[in-house]
Structures are given as C-alpha cells and as structure tokens.
Amino acid sequence: MSTVVYLAAFVFAMTSVLLFRRPRRAMRNPLTLSTCVAVVLGALVFVCAAPATLATVNRLTGVPNFGAPLTYGMLSAYSCSVLVLLINWRGGSRERVRRLVLRCMAAYGLLIAAIVVLFLLAEADTERLNDLDTYYANTPFMREMILLYLLGHSAAMLAMCTVCVKWGREVGGLLRTGLRLILVGSLLDVVGFQVAKYTAVVARWTGHDLDFLSTTLAPPMASLAALLCSAGFVLPRLLPSARAQWRALGDYRRLAPLWTLVRSVSTAPKPPTGWWQLPQARLQWREVSIHDALLALAPYFDHRVRERVRDGALRAGGTPHRARLAAEAAMLADAARRAAAREEPPEAAAAYRLHATEMSGTSGLVELAQELNRPPAAATAPGGTVPPLAEPEEPHVA
Template sequence: MSLVVYLAAFVFGMTPVLLFRRPRRALRNPLTVSTCAAIVLGALVFVCAAPATLATVNELTGVPNFGAPLTYSVLCAYSCAVLVLLINWRGGSRELVRRRVLRTVTAYGLLMTAIVVLFLLAEADTERLRDLDTYYANTPFMREMILLYLLGHSAAMLVMCAVCVKWGREVGGPLRTGLRLILVGALLDLVGFQVAKYTAIVARWNGHDLDFLSTTLAPPMASLAALLCSAGYLLPSVAAQRRAWTDHRRLAPLWSLVRSVSTAPKPPTAWWELPRARLQWREVSIHDALLALAPYFDHTVRERARDAALRAGRSPHGARLTAEAAMVADAARRAAAGEEPPESAGTYRLHATEVLGTGGLVELAQALHRSSAPDATPDGAVPSPLPGTLTEPEEPHVA
C-alpha cells in the first residue's frame, strides 16, 4: 500500500514542474506560488499518510502514533493552501486578497495547533498505522482531534465546491473546464473520502464495525480526488502555454519580415523556455520593429490595397488587414533598401497596436502569410493569395 501511495504522491508532486521552471520569476507570481504550494502539500499528505512513513516517524520520535497529528496537520495545511489558491485565482484588489489570505491562514493555523494540543492530552499508546481513526473513535481527546481534522478538511472542500459552481457560470474555455475538474475532485473527496470516514467513525460510536470504509475505500478515493484537482489547477496554465505556442508560430511571417529592423535586445533563452516567455519577447520585438518602420509607411500603398480588397468583396476589417500588411511589407522593403521615407508617409496607427494582447499582431501576420509576395508593390496592388490558402481574412483573433 505504501508503494502505491508514494507513486500517487510522486505523480501529484511532479505537476508543478511545468509552472516552477524559473524559481525566481515564479516566486513573484502569487498564483503560481499558491498553485505549487497546494499541489506539493497534497503530495506531502500522501507521503505522510503511508504506513511506512507513519512507522518511521513514530520510531524516530519515540512517540506512538505521532505520525497521526503530523499527517492531519499537513492535511489542514493542504486545505488552507487550496483556499488560498482559490482566493488568488479569483483575484481582486491586492488589499482584499491579502486580507482573505491572512484570515484563511490564521484559521487553519489555529486548527493545526488544536490538533497537536488534543493529541498531547490524549492517551494513545497503541500504535495504529492503518485504522487509527476508527480504533480511537471513542477515546477522549483523540476523538475530538479526529473530528477536528475532518471538519477542517470538509469546510475547505465545501467552500471549493461553492466557488467552483459560482465562478464556473461566469467564465468559459479552459478555466471553466479546470473548475469542473476541481469540482469533481472535491465532490469525490467529500463523498468517497470524508463521508466514508464519518460513517465508519459514527458506526464505531454505535458499536458497529464499518472500518473497511475508512481503511479500504477512503484512501484510493482521496488519491483520485487529489489527482483530479491537480489536473484542474494546471489545465488553465497548460492551455495558456499551448495558445502562446500557437501564437508564437503564427507570428512567424511577420517576424521574418521585420526581424532585421528590430533593436530589442534578445534575452538569453534555453530550449526549454516556456512558450509564453518566448511569445512575450517576440511580441515586444515586433512592436519595436513596427515603430522603427512607421516613418516608411506609405499611405498611398495602404489606400490602394484597401480599395482593391473591398472591390474583391472582403469585409472592412479584412480589407484593413490586407492594406496594412501591404503597407508594412512595402515599408520593410524600403527600409532594407536604404530608401528615403515616401512623401505620402505620415502618422498612422496599425490595428495591431490598437488592441491588447497578441491578437492584432497575429491577424497582421496571417494577412502577410496569405499573400503570395511579402513585399507589396508601390502601386498598392493586392497580392494574390497563396495556393491552397483562404482568400477571406480570418476572424479577429483574441489572445
């Protein structure tokens, strides 16, 4: 059984690696820190609850069942970390988040202190590695300690369920899917783990033996619930990294055109650098290049390309993208050739610089990709599309 628990702890605990590859940068993000803390503490619960770990802790301390309050305290810390994660995930003003986190940490800190005090007051000299909850269900102070840790964990799971249900109605996409996974995990924890424990303990109070619910059913249900919650925590971040990788790849046509103009310093990166970091650098570099090309923007090229696109039946938004792509390509050609800025040059703000995020740049890059010739001709003709590509512009991209 210990081997299975350790394996679950390893799988559970390795998931933060995707979020914590750059420790200095990650420590500045409360959401990343709270996510990793919740997952690591969840893995630590499994490690502490393994019979082999309990026996080792009892032997090292010389106190029978000392592993019990240790495990229960770690479980309370995990419950606290889950609530802190939800608080940071939900967001709000910095002062409001800080106040809620402080209240949560204080409440569970007091709970952990009470668990240790109750254990010290109890008489639990018989070592129990698998059935301590039911064996000591009628023992003074041990009974209260067991109920206290269960109630503390139940409160955290109930709050998690309520938040996931309420917040799930307000969001969509990967975040909603992540919340649903967390909700399923929390419900499985409530029903499969906690209800099983409560039932077995109440049965002991009434002279019945349903210990198998606590010793056989509850542990695997808790493991499965924790893994589902872990997947729910990580899914939005993994989805964001996937979107960043896609946007980074779709920006390639625009980056190939303007990279020689950009003066943004390239930070040292490794092959394992996360996509969001790579995308952020490419976005900054492209904006820097577009700023350098602004004096070469020929409005005659843009206007002619726009009029030709409108006559071809494209939407106003699609025609604007096509025209701006032609103007940027013409500006890049002029800058590379060392020509003087055109007489019709003037101030103009690209659509890509008017919208937040990477969506506008991606649209501009795809407009360039759809052109058979990256360099627009000076007369403003609209380049014909590449074979096999769509002739209509894509819908506006939202990063």
Template sequence: MSLVVYLAAAVLALSAAVLFRRPNTAVGKPSGLRNALTVSTCVAIALGAVVFLCSAPMTLAAVNDLTGVPNFGAPLTYGLLSAYSCSLLILLINWRGGPRERVRRLVLRCIAVYGPLIVAIVVLFALADARVERLNDLDTYYANTPGMREMIVLYLLGHTAAIVAMTVVCVRWGREVTGLLRAGLWLIFVGALLDLVGFQLTKYTAVVARWTGHDLDFLSTRVAPPMAALAALTCSAGFVLPRLLPAAVGHWRGLRDYRRLDPLWLRVGFVSTAPKPPSAWWQSPAERLHCREVAIHDALLALAPYFDDRVRERALSAALAEGRSAHQARVAAEAAMLAAAARRAAAHEEPLRTPSTGRLHATEVSGAGGLVELAQALGGSDAAGTMREGTVKAF
C-alpha cells in the same frame, strides 16, 4: 498501498509548487488578500502532500524506527491531518474574502480549535498503551484501547467537522458565483463528498464494527486510503483550477500569437533596432510576445520611408475585385506594400521621395491582434513566395 499515497503526495506537491510559481494569478482581489490566498492555498495543498507522505506504511515504519517509539507515526500523521483540516477552512476563509479584521478573526478561531485538538492527539497517544506496531490497521487494531480509542475518534471528528463545513460553504457560495470559480467550488464539493463517504464513513464503520465485535477492517485498510487520495486530488483541483487556468489560457494565447507573427517577423526583422531579449528559454509566452511586438513596431517605423501608396492602391483594388471585405482588402494591401518596402530596404535602395503618410491598421490598434492580421495576410499573399532577403532568425 504506499505507492498510491506516494503518488497522491507527489501530485499535490507539484500542484503547490506550480501555484507558488505563479503567485499573482488570483483575479479581482486586492494584493494583500491575493497574497494571503496564495499562501493559504499552497500551505493547504502542501500539508495534504505531507499527510499522504507520512501515512504511507513505508514512511510510518521509517518514522517508528527513527524515533524508537512504536506507532509514533500515528500521532504525527493524525496531527498533520488535523492541521490540514484547519488549513482547508483557513483557505476557504481567505478565498471568500471580506474585511481584513473579520478574516483574521475567523482564521484565529480555526487555529484556536485545531491547535488544542492536535495537542490532545499527542497527549492521548502518550497516555495509551500502543506497544504493538501497526502500519496498516492501527485504527481498527486499537479501536478498543483506552487513549488510542479517544485519539482515533478525535482526529476523525476534527476532520469531519472541517469537511462538513467546507461542503456547506461550497454549496452556499456556489449559488452566488459563476464561471471558473463556480466550477472550482463544485470540484471541491465533489472532493468533500468523496472524503466524507469514501474515507470517513468507511473509517467510522470499521471502527464501530470493532466496538461491536465485528471485523470490517478492509474498509479502513483497503477502501479508505485510495478514496482519501482521490478526494484530496479533486479538492486540490478545485482550489487550483480558478487560479491557474486563466494564466494557462493566457500563456497559450501568447504562444499562439507569437507563432502567428512568424511571417511578419521573418519579413521585417532585419531592420529592427530594438534590443534583443537577454534570454528566451526562461521567458513566459507573454513576455516573448511583447518583445516581438516591440521589435516589429520598431521595424515598421524603419520601413516607413519605403512605403509606396501606389503598391497599396493596386493591391487594394485587386483585393476588392476578388470580393474581399473592405477591412480584409485593406490588410492585404498593406501586406503587399510592406513586402515591397522590405525588398527595397534589403536591396539597400534609396527611400522614396514621397513615401506613404497613411498609418497601417496594425499600428492603430492595441495588442497583437492587428500585427497578427498583417502577418497572416503577408504569409498568405503572393509576397510570401518572393525572395526573403530580409529573413532573420526569430528570437
């Protein structure tokens, strides 16, 4: 069982670390709310990881040995679980947003409720007689012990209140939003249901069974822990998905466009005077793509004196004769003219006396789209098979 909860803790910790690495992925939020949302998300996920770490039997045994107090890990874990429940509510409050004063007031209310609850858990444990160490079945073993009984019920009720509130908010808010945000809310809803049914209901059932003289301990010791792990991972995916997926898609597109610019960069990069980036391994795909765009535009300016309208016109006529559209023909013609200009520059020929005064389509549009079109036309044209005197190593 320790392996299951340790794995869940590791995944949650990794999610928090990845999210913290990208603190500005929230879209459509003012910077203050975005920072609060990032912090509250990371805190909630990190607390979930710590709860699973502390609830593992191996960790409980180590904590008990370290403190010299049998079952000291119980109030520690239950207190952290209550803090985790509070953090989930605070996260939803920050995610929903609104006037800052209202957000602050609701956050303080959550703290005012769960703060005393955590104190009560510690006090009840201190007053109870729990001398026998129980690493796996503490909830059921001490279900009828004064002090411990109240502590167990209290932490379960606190967690139930948070999960029920989170479920209600997800259902209501899910009807108002669309896209990734709605998908994230439904993941949180599913995770909350798993928590309610798979963890809390089984815990309540096992404890009540002990109260009535029955033994259903397996629900608490075997069913509840993995269900809790699955519920926490599902909820965390719901919180993280709307915030990380847009950035991940942006990185993928940046890397894709960066690679698709290879034919163009390999052809013209030798004349670029743009400063090379200080390093490549640490840069994001978007940053690398921007550096390559700047370098290519610089190279196109350097090759402009070699642009020959006669080459462009012949290539344009040939492309139109092949049945290409006007736009495709234009890009193919400009690719042929560019390839010829690169060959002349690589051979150190003199610039043309009357170079072309027309602008390339790639320089008329913003973003990498125009350059990508030119690169693909250049890579698929006859010029791609010619000598690559100007070939350079891509950065």
C-alpha cells in the same frame, strides 16, 4: 501502497509550484497563499501517511508509532487550511476574515495539541504501519486520539460541503465548477474515508473485524477525494491563466510570417528561447521585436505601392478595411525587400503609421501577419485582397 501515495503527493506538489510561481505576488494575496498552504499540507499528509515514511519516522525517533500523531496532526492542519481557504475564498471585510481565520486556527491548534498529549499518555509499543486505527481502537487514550482526529477531519469536510452547496447557488462559471468538484471530493471523503474508518473502529468496539474498510478501502478513497478537492480549489485560479497562455501561444505562432519578414532589421534584443519561457513571455518579446523592426522599415514605405494595391482591392469589391490591410501588407513586404537589398528609401516615402501599430494588444499585428501569409491564389478572391505586385518588366534590348 507507498508508491501510489507518493504519486498523489507529487501531484499536489506540482500544483503548489504552479500556484506559487510568483512568490512575491503570492505572499501578498491571502487567497493564493492559503491555496498554496492547503495544497502543500495535502501533499505532506500523503507523504506522512505512506507506510515507508511511517517506518522511517519511527526508526529515526526510536518511538514506535511516532508517525501516527505526526500524520494525524498533519491531517488536522490540512483540515484547518481547507477551512481557512474557504474563508478567504468567500471574502468579506478584512476584520471578519481575520477573525474567522484566527478562530479556525485556534480550534485546530488545540486539536493537534490534544492528539499529541493523548499519544503520550497511551501505551502503543507495537508498531503498526497499516492498521493502527483498528489495532488500537480499544486502547485507552489511543482510542480517544483516533476518534478525535476523525471528528476534526469530519467537521472540516462537512463544513466544506455546506459552504459549497450554499455558495454554488450564488455563483457561476469556473467558480461553480470548482465548487462542484470540491463538493464531490468532500462527499467522497466523508463516505469513502470517514464512514469506512468509523465503521471499522466501531466494529472493533463491538468485537467484530471489519479492518479491510480502514486498511483497504479508506486510503484510495481519501487520495481520490483530496485530488478532487484540490482540483476544485486550483481550477478557477489556474484555468484562466492556462487559457491566456494558450491564446498567447496561438498569437505567437500566427505572428511567424510577419516576424520572418522583418526579423533581419530588428535591433531589439533577441527573444529568449529557453524551454522555461511561457508563451506569454515569448509573445511579448516577439511583439516588441516586431514593433522595433517596423520603426526601422518606416523610411522605406512606398505610398505608391500602398495606394495602388488599395485601389485595386476596392475595385475588386473588397471592404475598406480589407483593402487597407492588403495595401499595408504589400507596402511592408516592399519595404522589407528594399531594406534587405540596401536600396535607398523611395522618393514617395513619408511618415505613415500602420494600422496594426495603432491597435492595443497583438490583434492588429496578427491580422497583418495572416494577410502576409495568404497564398497568391487566395489573394485574387473578391474577399478584398489583390494579387501581389508584379515586378516591372525590363526593357528589351535590341
């Protein structure tokens, strides 16, 4: 039981690390900050609710069942943070958002205080790690404390369901997907966790025993519901970034032929190779290094090579764009060969800017790299490229 709960807490913690990877920027963004707070509090709820944690807290404090108000207070704080996150997600004027957030925090602050006071007034001397809700369902003050934390959590989940249904009709894309996940998680929490708890407690009030609903069914349902809600909250924020990193990784790999060709003349600092470097950072370093190398190779550009390849590509039926791309790739390959051999710049060298360096982003460089990567057999196709230049034959010596 504790292992499963700790695993859920670990998933929550890793999610918060991903969201909070840039602390300064996150602190200035109320939406990111509230998302991180909600996820962290969700992780703490799971940690506090684990029987192993409850036993440790009770032993360290010397108070039987001290973990109960701690867990219930943490759950109430999580419910509050979820509502605050929804308020920030919904947006609006700064004053309106601030007013709603303060009201929500005040209401749940009073709820947490009431939970603590009721626990202090109750007599709960027998430690219960798994079935406290049903064991003390008929105990004065403990009964009210249990009912109070359930009502506070129910209010947050029902409010979340209402907002998700209403807002889901107005938005689309990833935001709608996230709202649907939150809605499913909230409904699962209401039905699988809260209804099970309410039923087990009411059964105790009427003299029946349905404790298994509270001890066996409710915990895994709560874990699954919280994971779905967290996925709904973080998906619209993490997935665009994940897609950008995936595209950056693809561009980084597609630039490999160009980087292999020019890396020997680049004077830019070597790109970091640590495992912690994300694809976008790696791509940026490679792009900067390639631009630096292209500047170094510019004096070796031979316009005769470029014009000869371009004219040949046009005669083969290629489009002007494909012809220029093939010509620039051939000229760049020739320049890299001359630089590697430490030859003098050609007489036909002149100022020339590659088309790839005039385009924003990495699309131009990627296109040039893929042209360099074309096999010789494909270069003869009428798609626009031409075979690589043949080396001039040496004169025969009699």
